Amino acid sequence: MADAPCEVWFYHLERTGLDQALPELLEKTLQRGWKAVVRTPHAERLEHLDGWLWSYREDSFLPHGIAAEPNAARQPVLLTTADENPNAADALFLVDGAEAGELAGYARCVVLFDGGDEAQLAAARAQWSRIKATGAPVSYWRQRERGWEKQA
Numbered sequence: 001m002a003d004a005p006c007e008v009w010f011y012h013l014e015r016t017g018l019d020q021a022l023p024e025l026l027e028k029t030l031q032r033g034w035k036a037v038v039r040t041p042h043a044e045r046l047e048h049l050d051g052w053l054w055s056y057r058e059d060s061f062l063p064h065g066i067a068a069e070p071n072a073a074r075q076p077v078l079l080t081t082a083d084e085n086p087n088a089a090d091a092l093f094l095v096d097g098a099e100a101g102e103l104a105g106y107a108r109c110v111v112l113f114d115g116g117d118e119a120q121l122a123a124a125r126a127q128w129s130r131i132k133a134t135g136a137p138v139s140y141w142r143q144r145e146r147g148w149e150k151q152a
Contacts, residue, residue, distance in 0.1 A: 006092075006103035007137045010124060014115040014143045018095055021112060021143070022049075023056045025093070026077055030062070034090035034107070036077045038064075039098040046079050049095075053077070097123040100131060115143075 064077035083101035113124040140152040
């Protein structure tokens, strides 16, 4: 996997917010047998995501941890603000405008951005251009009524 280029998927949130979309995508990642890193540039967002992933649904939770806590390397989903991959994750999720950094070692990078937020749209467009210029395979997914639809 490390030899193949990392696929970068841009997810344009239009019908739900990050709190609804992220757990669903993380569940699919874990079902593949993959580990994940979720990166945000905001430390206060880590606290929110940490609590949310334990309680977003009454009948289940997503096993995860924060990078600064003990046993970070053993976590199936790791929340961080740093450009790191201590749990040898296959998938990198970028939220709140987090930068991709080094993508070597990841099979997939998922950039989630809010379609109703002009700053996030502008940041995602700039990221798309930078990542595409590196030659990495990129695709764009739009949130539709019946789920995600690949647009480009």
